[in-house]
Amino acid sequence: MIELVLALLSGAAGGIIIALMPRASRRLRNIIALTFVVLGAVFTWRVAGMVLHGQIVGISWEIGGLPWSLQPDPLGAVFGLIASTLWLFATVYSFGYMAKEHKQGTYYTFLLLAFSVTLGVAFSGNLAALYLFYELLTLATYPLVIHRRDEEAVKAGRKYILYSLSGAGAILIATVVTYAWAGRLDFAGGPLLASVGLRRGAGWLLALFIAGFGVKAAIMPLHRWLPAAMVAPTPVSALLHAVAVVYSGVFGILRVVYSVFGHELVRQLSLGRFLPWVAAFTILVGVIVATRQDVLKRRLAYHTISQLSYILLGAFTLHPLGLAGAVLHMFSYSILKVSLFFAAGIIARQTGKLKVSEMGGVGWKLPLTMAAFGAASLGMIGMLPLSTFWSKYHLMRGSAAGGIWPFALVLIVSGLINAFCFLPTVIAAFTGERGQQVLEKGGGVGLMLAPTALLAALSVLIGLWPGMLWPSVESVVRSFF
């Protein structure tokens, strides 16, 4: 119980402390930020451990007749685990990447506030709390999107706010309808609408929910804010726009399918059969558009859009194996994608090159960075020894077992296009003459390189020993089936 509160409040406390010390030195600010992120992560791991071992950890209260509760289930624990771990890496990376940036106080304040809010999304025990934190996440991350403060950033920020507020509005209506129909909002007692059954308008309600959470999950055509939001500093793009924020949308959709409707009810809805197609469309179009982008961060953004729908596809199979694949992909994709973004950030910082077409020979200047980038690229194709192999394997098995085997083909095709998306870059990076000056020394590069390489290594480790994730995946699947 107390761990839950501490995990949730650590980030916010650190953020507020940093905000109250505008004149603190960079060193002191970094120490404070790291301390509170570590605290938050440790408490989150503790909570996740307890939840995954079957303990019930939660608090609930009531405001004006409306119940609110924080009570993570295994899925929430998994999300919290991923978010808190990657937050640690991103914070360390930020120390290197942001060293010469302006407005670092504001940056760390909101990075830490967003940490708290993301954990709130993960820990939310009912729809009201989920809505609250989903809405707050927009507000907490907005200052990070407009970090550059120029016209392009402000425009991207406006887009981000309008898309997100509209999505949250759809969720609010859907939440009210759910409350009116089911009379309760908590996730703990089985699917909310199971007792209501198949009633008129249920399909519309599902559509409303999916559209609302789909904004942050970047389902096409609701994805437009995500490439625009790439004006944010790279650690923000890596952590928030490849993992935390977009996962809160994916997490919301998983919640809707498995905790609000329940897989049995979704299967009975005609919309339920249509949803995998939406995901498949986004998977393919996202990755095809990605191959056509020249700016590396935009390419990564469209690639994110595609990969998020892998998770959704797994969830929409409504089969235990598909869900297992989805949860595995939440782990493995996030680790590799953050590594990819981090590598792109190092390239931009050290060579000033933002476009793929300019990256010939970069590999000789940044060998370790490009090695990590190359490993992560292989992972995105789904090759063994990277962890994504296992998630893709389960996603395909889930599609076949769920009776929708064509989607296994979609995944294979998408894997091939992924190869076209990143491998040429990696190969080009190691062409040209060797023996150029290596740019990976001094000046805080180590702080950027270490997280990048460690994450790639972590992915290999998981790929070689996938059993380490299996207990948590299994408890998520068990909690819904």
Place this chain on the structure above:
Amino acid sequence: MMTAIRNNLPVLVVVAPLCIGFVLPTLVRRVRLVETLVIAITVIGLVGAGYLASLVFSGGGTTIVYSMGGWPAPWGIELVAGSAAVLILLMIAIVVMPIALFSANNLSHEVGASNRTVWFYTLYLLLTGALAGMAVTNDLFNVFVLVEVATLSCCGMVAARNHSRAAEAALTYLILMSLGSALLLGGIGLVYIITGHLNMGYASQELSRIWQDYPRVIWLAASFLLVGLGVKSALFPLHVWLPDAHSYAPSPASAVLSGLAVKGYLLCLMKILYNVFGGSLIQQLAVDKIITVLGMLGIIVGSVFALAQDELKRRLAFSTVAQLGYAFMGMGLVNTRALTGSLFYVLGHAVSKAVLFLAAGAIITASGKERISELAGIGRKMPVTMAVFTIASLSLVGIPLFAGFVGKWNLLLGSLDAGNWLAAAVVIAGSVLCGAYLFPIIRIAYFEPAPSRDLQDPGMPQKVGMLLLAAAVIILGVVPGPFLELARRAAVDFLAIR
């Protein structure tokens, strides 16, 4: 003595501010004394309203009926302190006190000479008394008289600003309000002619008996009342006077006009429609649908106009048009949860909008800048002012844990109870638009480079006033329980009369 005060509380909350307001001009040379006196009175008023509310609340839905001068209705005038009345009284008291605090030693630069400050306070107390009267009165002619008192005091308060456009705005206001008053009087007259009663309860009983005999008269009376009170409470599209009047008035006046005055007229409309005509009759006359549709249009159009404004106070004034749309919409949906939401939204908006106008006033006073695009960096120079501005904005946008959310939640439930999906969608669209016109102000204030000029937060009384209101915004959002229960009982009472 205490029992005498307690027994006469429903009338004291009306008469005390009126009487003291008239005494103030004799102290025209003692401005500081007047300011202290007004703050003291509003604090006492808050205690009185709170006590009255607790009596009604703990009584579990009882209403305190007070006969003026001991004459029982239908001969005498009746004051009724029911759930709706005490909720509105509380709202008035909660908003009036911090605004009085904010005005202390802060008015003369907006209204000119310091002796005019005293006259401003006279109008302020007259308005307070009149609004309190609207909350408790159960007599139709009383409604007219109080509406006139309130209108004229509002008009004076708008004109008090030493700004070239203020007089013009006040004149527009006066002309349109006279039209409204005339229609209101006509409507009340028609009801009196066919029912022979001015007491709302008796008129309602008579009306339910004879309404089939006078279908045209009733239709005419309803439309007169709707348009008359609609002009005064800025029902879209009768809101045209509001942006000028509310933005050119002195800031404390803007806060009280936007936060309270329009709500008083709105409550009068609600009382007349539900307590005199009754829910079923207004549904037969389709008045409910008209109000719902106009409310929804008000939300959308008001918000879009607010988006287009660059002047801070004008944007806030258009926002009031939009936010009143929510209250009208809930009023027209004719079910318990929608009415609850409507009443609570009125309360939440009153405190939130008062904060916004006070903060805007503080910013304009300190910086001399009236345009949003010129507010860069104000957030760092005036941290308290912008903090309360942000809190109030979050409330209006409808973020949970702030006052506005509770109202919106109930309005959404009410929309679904009424089967009106469009209304639910409009509530959400209004929230998004509200974010679109309020968040840029916050972004510019916090995230754009600060000006080199030295600005600072206003003085202690101003800060305390704003902080008290901001605290109310949060308290209403986090522990809305008793207020929501009052609103719910009020809604049930309104719907009990068929």
